[in-house]
Amino acid sequence: MPDHGDEDLTAAAYAVGGHSSRKTQPMPCSAVDEFCFFCEFEGNPKAVGSDTDLYGNLVDLATHLGSLHREAAHIANHLYEIYGSSIQMHIENQPEWTRESIIRHITNSGQFKTVFDTGVTHMFTNLIAKQNADLCDISTGMVIEDNRRAFCDTVKTFVGWRASLAKTGGNR
Ligand SMILES: [Zn+2]
Numbered sequence: 001m002p003d004h005g006d007e008d009l010t011a012a013a014y015a016v017g018g019h020s021s022r023k024t025q026p027m028p029c030s031a032v033d034e035f036c037f038f039c040e041f042e043g044n045p046k047a048v049g050s051d052t053d054l055y056g057n058l059v060d061l062a063t064h065l066g067s068l069h070r071e072a073a074h075i076a077n078h079l080y081e082i083y084g085s086s087i088q089m090h091i092e093n094q095p096e097w098t099r100e101s102i103i104r105h106i107t108n109s110g111q112f113k114t115v116f117d118t119g120v121t122h123m124f125t126n127l128i129a130k131q132n133a134d135l136c137d138i139s140t141g142m143v144i145e146d147n148r149r150a151f152c153d154t155v156k157t158f159v160g161w162r163a164s165l166a167k168t169g170g171n172r
Helices: 036-041 054-067 072-088 099-108 113-132 145-168
Strands: none
Touching: 036 054, 036 099, 054 072, 054 113, 072 099, 072 113, 099 113, 113 145
């Protein structure tokens, strides 16, 4: 079990950035003083010191993996490897782009909506599994009505969420 401090009495139903980033607070890159390759070169992609469109290639990869509904942590691993092996060397001062910074950008910037949507879908499925675990009273074997109502409410909302994704092909 993780070590819970006094102010850490709640947990996410689904850790968007993977287990290690359970405590990561959702916030945009601009709120954090940490290098972000996507933010740094968004306005001027060609400024990366190479003839190849390194910025565009990486955005395309993230968009593609997002369209395949890959998890944010999985996409971040790919971007982290490619940035470190092929891009970092072309940038002045060669700053590190951390996995945490990558995840922050791809989930919170609004640039990759499918990554965010996939995260919400995982939150719903984990929430449903957690609520299912508390549906019945062990001693009586009876369904706990309040929990059943909350469970059905989650499922109903999830069905609506999936329908909205299907209607727009994921491009909301
Ligand atoms: Zn960013």
